[in-house]
Amino acid sequence: MHFKNIQERIQKLLDADLPFFVFRKGGSTTVQILQQKNLKLHKRQHDTLTCCCFSKFKNNDNQYFIYGEVYDEFTIDFHASIDEFKSDFFGETTLADRLNHMNLVKKGVAAIASGKLEKVVLSRKRDIQTTLSYPQIADRLFKAYPDNHTYFFHHPKVGTWCGSTPEVLLSYSGNILNTVSLAGTALFNAKKDHVWGEKERHEQQIVTDSIVSILKYHGTENVQTDGPKTIRSGDLIHLKTEISAAAKQDQISSILSDLHPTPAVCGLPKDVALDLILEHENYDRAFYTGYFGIISPKESDYYVNLRCMRLKENIATIYAGGGITLQSDPELEFLETENKMKAMMRVL
Numbered sequence: 001m002h003f004k005n006i007q008e009r010i011q012k013l014l015d016a017d018l019p020f021f022v023f024r025k026g027g028s029t030t031v032q033i034l035q036q037k038n039l040k041l042h043k044r045q046h047d048t049l050t051c052c053c054f055s056k057f058k059n060n061d062n063q064y065f066i067y068g069e070v071y072d073e074f075t076i077d078f079h080a081s082i083d084e085f086k087s088d089f090f091g092e093t094t095l096a097d098r099l100n101h102m103n104l105v106k107k108g109v110a111a112i113a114s115g116k117l118e119k120v121v122l123s124r125k126r127d128i129q130t131t132l133s134y135p136q137i138a139d140r141l142f143k144a145y146p147d148n149h150t151y152f153f154h155h156p157k158v159g160t161w162c163g164s165t166p167e168v169l170l171s172y173s174g175n176i177l178n179t180v181s182l183a184g185t186a187l188f189n190a191k192k193d194h195v196w197g198e199k200e201r202h203e204q205q206i207v208t209d210s211i212v213s214i215l216k217y218h219g220t221e222n223v224q225t226d227g228p229k230t231i232r233s234g235d236l237i238h239l240k241t242e243i244s245a246a247a248k249q250d251q252i253s254s255i256l257s258d259l260h261p262t263p264a265v266c267g268l269p270k271d272v273a274l275d276l277i278l279e280h281e282n283y284d285r286a287f288y289t290g291y292f293g294i295i296s297p298k299e300s301d302y303y304v305n306l307r308c309m310r311l312k313e314n315i316a317t318i319y320a321g322g323g324i325t326l327q328s329d330p331e332l333e334f335l336e337t338e339n340k341m342k343a344m345m346r347v348l
């Protein structure tokens with residue numbers, strides 16, 4: 001099927017202006033479309049229908065569901081490489097934004113040095129003016145990152161978001177729960193000879209340990225880890241450990257709420273890191289570092305909402321952050337957010 005389809009499909013869905021969610025799992029050629037038949041803003045999962053779940057970073061009462069009252073899927077072929085997606089140059093990040101982020105990182109390092117916490121993930125956002133239409137953006141996004149989990153979300157009462165994430169939060173099917181610990185970031189190089197430093201290994205291990213202890217605390221059985229391995233996400237590489245356990249259906253929602261936000265996007269201890277983020281980041285992350293999912297009563301797949309953007313009129317707001325530990329260098333942490341933001345800039 002010709003790729004132009006995704007553009008046409010998204011245009012039609014936007015024209016209808018009803019809530020919808022378009023999703024492609026990393027590595028798959030199947031695109032799933034869920035559309036609701038009315039504008040209702042649901043706060044609970046449907047008993048029988050497949051739903052999209054869309055959750056903010058601070059998600060106590062900030063979880064929305066789109067009911068798949070109309071469901072469709074189609075196949076795409078994507079033989080694109082991200083090198084085909086050279087973005088426009090949107091100008092340097094302002095000096096003020098650069099200094100703000102470096103100061104934020106310094107505050108994080110100081111809090112860690114004082115013994116308050118071990119790791120905190122600090123982020124920023126940037127508004128980019130785009131001349132592309134939303135269907136054009138979606139077309140480029142779904143094409144650019146075939147290995148990532150890619151979505152387009154639209155709810156007239158919530159907003160329009162899209163992204164392409166390398167990170168599974170929780171996947172549950174046939175009594176097996178799978179998740180990953182993903183942290184540590186470097187630029188992809190064609191020689192594939194990157195040597196990870198102590199800082200990256202440490203910040204990723206924190207995530208693995210935290211996830212394993214949550215799974216054990218919930219009494220899941222046969223908790224297994226595999227990794228860390230290096231994985232590629234667009235222009236970047238990360239360290240990833242795959243984690244699995246045997247779990248029962250009725251354990252899933254409480255495990256999900258304990259896992260989120262993991263130290264890959266928040267920090268350790270979670271409550272101290274969250275307070276630091278809310279006090280010092282100075283902006284609302286909204287759905288960035290929240291999660292999205294495609295869920296049915298028996299199966300659920302939730303992903304961390306990273307490498308994403310909010311679309312409003314002709315402004316794309318892009319977000320990026322990174323894990324701060326005692327060894328963090330503010331300049332390098334700033335550059336890491338620049339590199340992560342390029343993932344979305346490439347498709348604008």
Ligand SMILES: C=C(O[C@@H]1C=C(C(=O)O)C=C[C@H]1O)C(=O)O
Pocket residue numbers: 121123167182183184185238264265306307319320321322323324340
């Ligand atoms: C916070 C982000 O990414 C997370 C943080 C990472 C890190 O600190 O190295 C790596 C992958 C993600 O778990 C982001 O992409 O904005």
